[in-house]
Amino acid sequence: MSHSHAQAQPVGEHTTTGISHNRLMMWTFLASDCMFFGSLIWVYFAYRGRYFEPPYPRDVLDIPYTSVSAAVLLLSSFSIVMALTALERADMRGFRGWLLGTILLGALFLGGQYYEFITFYHEGLTLTANLFGTTFFVLTGFHGTHVFIGVVWLLVQWLLSYFGKLTPAHVERFFVTTLYWHFVDIVWIIIFMLVYLMPY
C-alpha cells in the first residue's frame, strides 16, 4: 500500500526517507498532539474524585448512550479507509460516497456530543458546577473541537473532488487527512475508557 502512496507524490519531491513531507509532518504533528491530550487527561486525573458538589459523574454519565456515539465514530474510521481505497482505485463515485458517509458519521458524533452536553447541563452539570464539570467539558470539548476540524477538512475535500481539485493524483494528501481522522478516533477510545468506563 505504501508504494502506491509514494508513487503519487508530486513530481520533483525527492525525500531522504522516501516518506512524503506531508505524511512525515502529520505523524510529527500527531506526536505533538499526543502531548496535548496527555496533558489534558493528566489534569482530568489530577482532579479525579475531588468533586465537592453534585452532580457527580455517576449521576449524569450515560454509558449506553455514549457507547453508541463512540461506535459511530469508530465506524467512521472504517468508512474513511474505504474512501481512501476507492481514491487509490480512481473510483471517484465510491470515494465521494464513502467520504460523505464519514462526514455524516462525524457530524452524528458531534450532534450526539451536543445533545449529551445539553442533557448534562439540564441535570445541573455546568462548566462551573464542580471540578468534574470543569475538567469533563474542557477535555471532551477539545476532543470535539478536533472532530469538528476534521469534519470541516473532510467536507472541503469532498467539495474539492467535484471541482477536479481532489483527484487520484492527490491520494497522498488525502492519506494525511485519514491519519488525522484515525488519531482523533483513537483519542476518543482512550477518553471514553478513562472518563466513562473506569468506575468512580
Next chain:
Amino acid sequence: MAEAAIRLEQAGYRRSAVVEWLTTVDHKKIGLLYYWTSIIYLLLAGLLALLMRIQLAQPDMHFLGPKTYNEIMTMHGTMMIFAVAMPLNAAFFNIVVPLMIGARDVAFPRLNAFSYWSFLFGSLLLWSSFLFGHAPDAGWTGYANLSSSRLYSAGPGLDFWNLGLQVLGISSIAGALNFFVTIVNMRAPGMTLMRMPVYVWMVLITAILILLAFPSLTVGLFVIMFDRYFDTLFLNPVHGGDPVIWQHLFWIFGHPEVYILVLPPMGIISEILPTFSRKPLFGAPFVIFAGIAIAFLSFFVWAHHMFTVGLGPVPNALFAASTMLIGIPTGVKVFNWLATMWGGSIDFKAPMKFASAAVWLLMIGGVTGVMHATVPLDYQQHDSYFIVAHFHYVIFGVIVMALLGATYYWFPKMYGRLLDERLGSLHFWLTFLGMNLTFFPMHFVGLDGMPRRYFTYSAETGWGTWNMVITVGAFVLGLAQVVLLLNVLKTMRRPADAPADPWDGRTLEWTIPSPPPAYNFAVIPTVRGSDAFWLEKYGDGHHDAAATDISERRKPATFHQDNPGHGLPAGVHLPKPSWWPMIVSAGLTAMAAGMVMHGTETLGSLGFPVVGLGALVVFFGLLGWHFEPAIEHEEAHVS
C-alpha cells in the same frame, strides 16, 4: 521628465521590494526577518532591564513604582525568552540549516513564512499591552492564582500575556514541524544522520523538544484562560482546584524550554570552535548523544523549580537526582569543546571569541545550576538573586553570546560581507566585561538573601554597593550592543565582496557564494563524510583527497558551483511568494486580540465578533493557501 520617470521607477521598485519582503517564502529572507525583529526586541527588552537597574541602583529608590516595576520585570522576562532567544535561534535555523544540509529551501516554505508572521503579530500583541496601560505583571512564569483569577489580576494585562503566548506557541510548533521534516527529509545525498553537522543535530533535537514540550504550556494557558474568562474551577482552591497544577504544566514545558533555548547555541559553539581551531570537533558522536541525553532528561527534572512548594522529600530527592544527571552530558560537551581547542591552531577571530567565552560562561552557569539541584541549598537560594545570576549566565552567557558569535560567523551568508574585526573585538570585550560585571555580583547579593522580583530594598541590607556595580555593568552591556549596530552600519556601506569560504569552513554552506543565490545550490552536492567541505578540500587527514574510497562516490561531488548563465539553473523550481501565510497569521492574531477585548469592560461586546471574524479569515486564508500552487508551474506536474 526623465528625472521624474527615474523617481517613479525607484518608487515602484521600492514598493515592489516591500511586497517582496511581505510575501517572501525564501528561508534566507525569512531568516533575516527573524533576525532583525528579534535583535530589535533584544534592544527593547534590554532597555526594560536598564529601567529596572536604575530602580535597583540604590536602596529605597522611587524611579519606578511597584506596579510599573512588576510590569517591566514581567515583560523583560517574557519577551527575552519568547520573542528574543527563541526567534533569534529560529533566525539561524532559517539562515543556516538548509544550506548546511544541501537543500534549496525548507520542506514547507509557506508554513515557514506563517511561523514568522505569527511570531511578529503575537509579539506585537504582547507589546501593545503597554499602549493600553495594562502590561502583564505576574512574572514570566505567571503563577496562579495571581494569573488565573481576575480577583488578583484585574484588567487585561494577563490576557495579553496568555493569548500572546498562545500565538507565539503556534508559531513555534509550526516552525518545529517544518525544521523536523526539513532535516529528516531534505538532506543532500550521502548525508547520513551521523554525517550531519552538529548544529543541524541540535536543531533537530530542539524541534522534537518544542513539539513535545509546548503542548503542556498550551494546556496550561487554556486552563488559565478558561478560569479567567469562563469562571471554571481549575485553579480555584475554594472548590478543590489546585494552583500547583499550573506550576506543573508550566515547568513540564519550562524545563525543556531551557534546552530548546540552549541546544542550538551549543550546536553553534560546536561549529565555530572546530573552524577556528582547524580541527574536527573532538568526539562529535559524543556531543550529539550528549545533546540527545540532555533532551531526554529534560522531561524528568521539572519539579526542581518547585522544591519549595512542598511536594515532599521523596519527589524532591528524585528530582534532585535526575537534575544532577543532566550535569553529566553537559560536562561531556564542555570537555569535548576543550579537547577540540586543545592543540589546535586557534585563530581568535570575533566568532571564536564569543564561542569560547560561551564555554567558560556555561561552566559558571552550569556549576550554580548543580548547586541548586541540591534541595537544602535550593531552599536558601530559591527566588533570590542567586537564581537570577544562574539563569542569566546560561541565557546571556551561553545563548546570547553564542548567537552573537553566530552573527559574526554567518554574516557573509546573510549579507555577503564580513563584519569589521576590530569593532567585533571591541563589541566582544565590552559585552564580556559588562555581562560579568552585571551578573556575577548577583551571586553575592543573592546568597546574602536579596529576593528577586522585589522593586526595592532598604539601606540596612547593605546591598546598595553591589547593586550599583550591577547597574554600571548593565549599562556597559547595553552600550556594547551599540557597537554591534555601528559595525553592521559600517559593514553594510562596503561592497558585498565576501568570499564564499572566508573562514576556511568545514560545512556545505561555505561551498556556495556569499550571499547564496535564491536557489542556494546550482547542483545539489554529494556528501562523502562528516565535515563534508573540509573532506573535499583536504581529505580525511590520512589519505589524499582524490584517493578516498571511490566506491562510496556515487556521483562526482560538485562543490565549486558558479552558475554560468543568468536565471535559474535547469530543473530548479523555486517556491512562489505568497500573501496567505501573513493573512492566516493576521486572522489568528485577530482571534487572540478578540479574546483580549472580550475581557475588557469597554470593548467586551466587540470581543467575540472579532474572534469570529479572525476565524473566518483563518478559514478562507487556509482555503486560498490550499488553492495557490506552491511552486511556479506546479499544475504542470500535479494532476
